[in-house]
Amino acid sequence: MDLLLSRASADTLHEPAPSGRILETILSAAMRAPDHGKLRPWRMITVSGDARRDVAERIVASMKRLDPDVPQAKIDKRRHRFSTTPMTIILGRHLRPDNKIPLIEQDLAVGAAAMNILNALHFAGFGGLWVSGEMTCDPVLAAELGFPAPHALAGFIFTGTPEPDRTLPKRRDVTDYVAEWNGKPVSFGADQGKVAE
Template identity: 70%
Template structure:
C-alpha cells in the first residue's frame, strides 16, 4: 500500500462523531475543499440530489427558533427541557450544515437510490471534515421530517431534509470511540440465505 493510500485508509478507519465542539469551524477555501467531497458521492443518473445549506453566526439563532417551532408543531406538549437542549445546540454550534435532498420522484432512478446518494454525500462530508482535522456529528430527529420546517428552509415536497451536521473543532482530541470489529457484519455467500453474527441475540 502506498503512503498516501494508507493515510486515506487510516482516516476512514479513525473517524467518529462528536458534538462536543468549539471554534474554529472550517471556512473559505478550506471549507469549499471539504464540501467538494460531496461531489464524489456515487450518484445513479447524475441527479446530484444533495444540497448543502451553511448556517453560521446570527442565522443559527433563527434556525434554532424554527427548530423549536417545529418541535411544538409536532408535539404541543414537548417538554421545556427538550426544547432548551435543542435550542442551545442549534444556536451555538460553530457551524451547522443542513443536508437537503432535491428529489425527483418521477425520474426513472428510484427515489430510494436518490436518497441513498444523499446519504453517501453525507458520509463523504463527515469523512472530509475528519480528514481535515475537524469534528462533526450528523443529527436528525423528528424535525427533519416536518414538511413545514423543510419548506421554510427551501425544500418543499417532494424535496426534504436528510439531517443536520454540527461542525467545529473537537474539544477533546481523543474523543474517538472504539471501532467495533466488522466480522459480525460480513459473511460469505454459499448459495443459501445468509445470516450474520450481528443478528444473533
C-alpha cells in the same frame, strides 16, 4: 486508511468551524458520492454566526408545531445546540419522484454525500455529528429552509473542532458483518446474538 478508520462523530464541538477554501473543499466531497442517474440530489446549507439564532428559532417553532406539549427542557437543549454550535450544515434532499431512479436510491445518494462530508471534516481536522430529530420530517420547516415538497430534509450536521483528546468509541469487529457467498443463504455473527450491544 488510518484516517478513514479513525473517524467518529464528535458530540462536543468548539470553534473554529471550517470556512473559506477548506469549507469549499470539504463540501466538494459531496460531489464524489455515488449517484444513479447523475441527479445530484444532495443540497447543503451552511449556517454560522448570527444566522444560527434564526435557524434555532425555526427549529423550536417546528418542535412546537409537531408537538404542542413538547417539554421545555427539550426546547432549551435544541435552541442552545443550534445557536451555539460553530456551524450547522443543513442537509437537503432534492428529490425527483417522477424520475426513473427510485426515491430510495436518491436518498441513498444523499446519505453517501453526507458520509463523504463527515469523512472530509475528519480528514481536515474538524468534527461533525449528523442528527435528525422529528423536525427533519416537518414539511413546513423544510419549505422555510428552501426545500418545498417533494424536496425534504435529511438532517443536520453539527460542525466544528472536536475535543483534542476525546475518547473514541470502540467499534465492533467487521467479521460479524461479512460473509463469503457459498451458494446458501448466509447468516451473520451480528445476527446470532454473538455481539454484545
